[in-house]
Amino acid sequence: xxxxxxxxxxxxxxxxxxxxxxxxxxxxxxxxxxxxxxxxxxxxxxxxxxxxxxxxxxxxxxxxxxxxxxxxxxxxxxxxxxxxxxxxxxxxxxxxxxxxxxxxxxxxxxxxxxxxxxxxxxxxxxxxxxxxxxxxxxxxxxxxxxxxxxxxxxxxxxxxxxxxxxxxxxxxxxxxxxxxxxxxxxxxxxxxxxxxxxx
Amino acid sequence: xxxxxxxxxxxxxxxxxxxxxxxxxxxxxxxxxxxxxxxxxxxxxxxxxxxxxxxxxxxxxxxxxxxxxxxxxxxxxxxxxxxxxxxxxxxxxxxxxxxxxxxxxxxxxxxxxxxxxxxxxxxxxxxxxxxxxxxxxxxxxxxxxxxxxxxxxxxxxxxxxxx
Numbered sequence: 001x002x003x004x005x006x007x008x009x010x011x012x013x014x015x016x017x018x019x020x021x022x023x024x025x026x027x028x029x030x031x032x033x034x035x036x037x038x039x040x041x042x043x044x045x046x047x048x049x050x051x052x053x054x055x056x057x058x059x060x061x062x063x064x065x066x067x068x069x070x071x072x073x074x075x076x077x078x079x080x081x082x083x084x085x086x087x088x089x090x091x092x093x094x095x096x097x098x099x100x101x102x103x104x105x106x107x108x109x110x111x112x113x114x115x116x117x118x119x120x121x122x123x124x125x126x127x128x129x130x131x132x133x134x135x136x137x138x139x140x141x142x143x144x145x146x147x148x149x150x151x152x153x154x155x156x157x158x159x160x161x162x163x164x165x166x167x168x169x170x171x172x173x174x175x176x177x178x179x180x181x182x183x184x185x186x187x188x189x190x191x192x193x194x195x196x197x198x199x
Numbered sequence: 200x201x202x203x204x205x206x207x208x209x210x211x212x213x214x215x216x217x218x219x220x221x222x223x224x225x226x227x228x229x230x231x232x233x234x235x236x237x238x239x240x241x242x243x244x245x246x247x248x249x250x251x252x253x254x255x256x257x258x259x260x261x262x263x264x265x266x267x268x269x270x271x272x273x274x275x276x277x278x279x280x281x282x283x284x285x286x287x288x289x290x291x292x293x294x295x296x297x298x299x300x301x302x303x304x305x306x307x308x309x310x311x312x313x314x315x316x317x318x319x320x321x322x323x324x325x326x327x328x329x330x331x332x333x334x335x336x337x338x339x340x341x342x343x344x345x346x347x348x349x350x351x352x353x354x355x356x357x358x359x360x361x362x
Contacts (some may be wrong), residue, residue, distance in 0.1 A: 111348075
């Protein structure tokens with residue numbers, strides 16, 4: 001121990017102290033649009049009890065939250081809402097993308113479903129699964145705490161370096177190719193009825 | 200049980216019937232469909248429009264017309280159900296709205312308009328109901344690609360530093 005310090009006094013940096021406080025009192029904003037939302041509720045409920053990790057205070061106003069949990073598929077009509085909620089959250093803030101649909105679009109590879117929210121908002125932790133088990137979400141929250149403790153600064157300067165989008169580009173290359181393939185070709189049969197088999 | 204000849208006597212013999220199990224379909228030309236439906240509503244007790252939907256018959260084997268529009272009617276006194284089917288074609292698929300007969304046609308006609316682009320003349324508020332207002336395509340048409348024409352990618356990208 002350092003000379004002259006009483007027994008219950010610690011020395012640390014402001015960055016580490018702030019990160020420690022932030023990591024252990026995450027306030028999640030539940031953006032639950034599908035079945036992952038049910039698992040999110042189960043995680044917060046008594047059996048799995050997210051309160052053990054200090055993240056039980058779900059607030060339905062983004063202005064009171066610092067952890068956005070996107071749980072479920074995001075339709076293209078919903079994405080402007082999600083972006084607006086993200087922009088309304090005060091700094092410092094983080095984002096967990098929960099489940100296959102939020103991460104990649106999942107099985108919903110259609111015109112109306114966004115193929116991964118990370119194309120349009122920054123995401124820190126991805127949770128795979130369809131839907132993920134509550135233990136997986138708890139693991140993600142623990143990993144989120146580790147990330148905050150490891151990289152956090154009191155002024156949030158670690159965010160300023162992330163000037164490029166973390167996710168894939170909005171348009172994949174193969175998406176462009178598929179679009180060209182899907183363009184209407186005059187005279188091309190799209191549907192051919194199966195041949196009739198006669199014994 | 201409602202008889203086809205009642206309609207044929209009044210509206211002509213180009214109304215035909217097809218039966219699959221206990222589904223009875225009357226196929227009506229689109230210029231007569233409003234008058235047929237009004238007759239069924241007023242004189243034959245079909246007081247409920249249970250369903251109004253459409254189908255795209257592009258490249259369907261044996262089909263000669265593009266869109267089929269189906270009205271599923273219910274007589275709530277006798278419990279009898281009846282399907283009235285009509286066809287419309289491009290480039291300007293349009294039908295008279297049945298909103299004056301059944302109020303339940305309001306959202307169902309909006310949905311058919313949203314998904315197939317079939318207009319309903321006389322509808323009080325014909326807007327898109329499922330897709331956002333700025334959407335321009337009609338996604339349930341068979342010539343619309345399943346993965347869209349890039350609508351799901353047309354958003355600004357937020358980076359961490361600027362948000």
